[in-house]
Amino acid sequence: MITDELIDLMAEKCILNDDDFDAAVLDREPKRIQTVNLHHLALAAKSAEFARTIERADYITADGWPIVSLMRSRGIDPERVTGSEFIERMLAGRQFHGKKAAILGADRHVGDDFRGQLHDSGLHVVFRDHGNRRDWKAKRVAKKLQKYDVDLLIVAVTPPFGDMIGEEVRKAGFDGVVINVGGAVNMAAGHATMAPGWIRAMKLEWFYRLLQEPNRLFRRYFVECLPVFVKYVLPNYWRPARF
Known part of the structure; x- marks a missing residue:
């Protein structure tokens, strides 16, 4: 289940930007990095075991603007850091x-x-x-x-x-x-x-994916994720950030 303690712990472990993500991978210390989006929170709301999986990650990233907003309510200002963009950097550069x-x-x-x-x-x-x-x-x-x-x-x-x-x-x-x-x-x-960069910049990647896979994603977005967004993210979205 989702608790204030879980959200606070996510904020403590949240990677702030892509450079910090890459550095955490490169330092070779044993760790698990979990990207977290709204679907993860929806799963955590239904499963205490999955919520503990998020808690046990050494680092999390805010994969999506709802999680960015939630982290800002806890006094940090992370960028959106995604697994897909990490893979892009890994393939495009030579740092790895x-x-x-x-x-x-x-x-x-x-x-x-x-x-x-x-x-x-x-x-x-x-x-x-x-x-x-x-x-x-x-x-x-x-x-x-x-x-x-x-x-x-x-x-x-x-x-x-x-x-x-x-x-x-x-x-x-x-x-x-x-x-x-x-x-x-x-x-x-x-x-x-x-999704193209301009769609991600407009925070509409979810809609782009929904158009691609409506049968698979309609239930996820509107039945599973929307109630979590309304209950946990929306109240914090209108709250002034603490930082």
Whole structure:
């Protein structure tokens, strides 16, 4: 469930901008970074276990303007920091050159394309598993990651399962960096379309995605997320920021 304590804890762990996100990945200290959007809060409202998964992340990011508004009500002023834009930077730059990466999730053909992109950017994909997620055992996955000396585990599975398996793998002994990016790998590999920059600037990315996948997203946005937005985000949106 969503509590003031959960929101306060999110604010304490919130990464403020893209540069801080990249720095947290590069310092190699064991950690899990969870991007959080309104859908995550909707899931947390229904599941105490998933709310604890958010609490246990070492860092969170405000992935979407509703979460940015919520964080501002807690006295910080984060930028919108998304997993998809992190993947874009990772593929476009050379700051992650030489890192050993692993991919957990996504379809195999998507993983094939994404692996090639990572290699072109100087990352070495040393392990990946695109199998049935019901067959994943956290201890077994963590052991494989340790065997291949993985620096960065990219979890390409949508919430709640993606975030929860990422936390389980870390608890099972993986001492690298875990990043939950949901569908960002599909976008990077060209199997889904990211909203143009001007649409993101107008805070209409949700509408752009709804037009692309109305059958899948209508219920998520209007049945699951809208009540959470009205109850938790909207009151804080009109409240003066504390900073």
